[in-house]
Amino acid sequence: EKLVAGLGKTRDNIVSGMDSIFHGFSRIDDDFYEELEEVLIMGDLGVQATYDILDDLKAKVKEKHIKEPMECRELLIESIKEQMDIGETAYEFENHTSVVMVIGVNGVGKTTTIGKLAGKLRAEDKKVVIAAADTFRAAAGEQLKEWANRSQAELIGGQEGSDPASVVFDAVAAAKARHADVLMIDTAGRLHNKKNLMEELRKMNKIIDREFPEAYRETLVVLDATTGQNALQQAKEFNDVAEITGIVLTKMDGTAKGGIAVAIHAELGVPVKYIGVGETIDDLQKFDADDFVNALFE
Numbered sequence: 001e002k003l004v005a006g007l008g009k010t011r012d013n014i015v016s017g018m019d020s021i022f023h024g025f026s027r028i029d030d031d032f033y034e035e036l037e038e039v040l041i042m043g044d045l046g047v048q049a050t051y052d053i054l055d056d057l058k059a060k061v062k063e064k065h066i067k068e069p070m071e072c073r074e075l076l077i078e079s080i081k082e083q084m085d086i087g088e089t090a091y092e093f094e095n096h097t098s099v100v101m102v103i104g105v106n107g108v109g110k111t112t113t114i115g116k117l118a119g120k121l122r123a124e125d126k127k128v129v130i131a132a133a134d135t136f137r138a139a140a141g142e143q144l145k146e147w148a149n150r151s152q153a154e155l156i157g158g159q160e161g162s163d164p165a166s167v168v169f170d171a172v173a174a175a176k177a178r179h180a181d182v183l184m185i186d187t188a189g190r191l192h193n194k195k196n197l198m199e200e201l202r203k204m205n206k207i208i209d210r211e212f213p214e215a216y217r218e219t220l221v222v223l224d225a226t227t228g229q230n231a232l233q234q235a236k237e238f239n240d241v242a243e244i245t246g247i248v249l250t251k252m253d254g255t256a257k258g259g260i261a262v263a264i265h266a267e268l269g270v271p272v273k274y275i276g277v278g279e280t281i282d283d284l285q286k287f288d289a290d291d292f293v294n295a296l297f298e
């Protein structure tokens with residue numbers, strides 16, 4: 001399966017390390033837990049999630065009177081799954097008239113993600129409108145056009161340098177006129193200029209509030225998993241300026257840092273909704289914590 005294959009490097013990084021601890025120790029002691037801690041932290045699960053997971057594991061070991069390190073494997077898998085379980089992850093934007101704002105810094109895979117999502121929605125016979133509101137990058141518009149053509153979505157573009165809010169205004173009008181199911185808005189994620197970013201998002205949101213109050217709203221942040229702790233930092237910064245409803249983690253296929261998905265859940269409480277495990281349309285997958293952990297420990 002694609003997920004299992006895509007997580008290969010992360011598996012090598014985290015699970016191989018764990019298994020050598022499970023095999024290498026003859027009893028469960030402080031050294032054992034310390035080495036597990038190191039593997040989890042090196043695996044980008046983050047300090048907070050690592051401590052929570054290990055506390056939970058210790059409690060389970062005690063409660064069940066476990067003596068053999070190997071018996072901890074299943075318990076650890078359970079603890080990681082529980083750590084990632086932050087309730088139902090809704091994909092309501094697939095079922096309502098929805099406006100999905102997509103933010104993320106350049107190069108993380110934002111355009112590709114919008115293209116893949118448009119393709120998925122089109123395959124489900126949904127009507128999709130894409131707003132090219134990242135008017136700072138001419139290349140982004142061209143690339144979006146290609147993806148839009150491929151998935152037969154309608155693209156509403158702006159001139160380079162034009163006001164993103166006016167592109168959103170036009171796109172909302174088009175989405176309403178065509179009775180679109182989903183309007184996706186590609187935005188410029190200029191984190192280095194937080195004040196501008198905030199102001200831009202505020203203007204766009206105001207237009208949607210006013211022109212399309214009945215729409216279901218979603219704000220997705222796209223993060224590049226290969227950047228590990230940087231991705232987590234970006235997520236936190238975007239969380240400060242926008243009401244994030246979900247995360248898309250791209251490039252999981254090329255990285256050993258897939259553990260960052262666990263850290264993001266733990267530290268932001270925002271669900272990872274999709275992961276990218278390659279460059280084609282089929283490589284964008286709905287994220288499911290259980291499937292993710294199972295694929296990892298395959």
Ligand code: GDP
Pocket residue numbers: 104105106107108109110111112113140143250251252253254275276277278279283
């Ligand atoms: P943007 O600047 O954020 O819009 O980034 P792009 O969508 O242009 O993507 C940057 C590069 O990352 C492109 O070469 C994409 O093909 C690649 N990319 C995006 N998502 C994935 C993924 O899930 N896996 C892999 N391997 N590459 C990806």
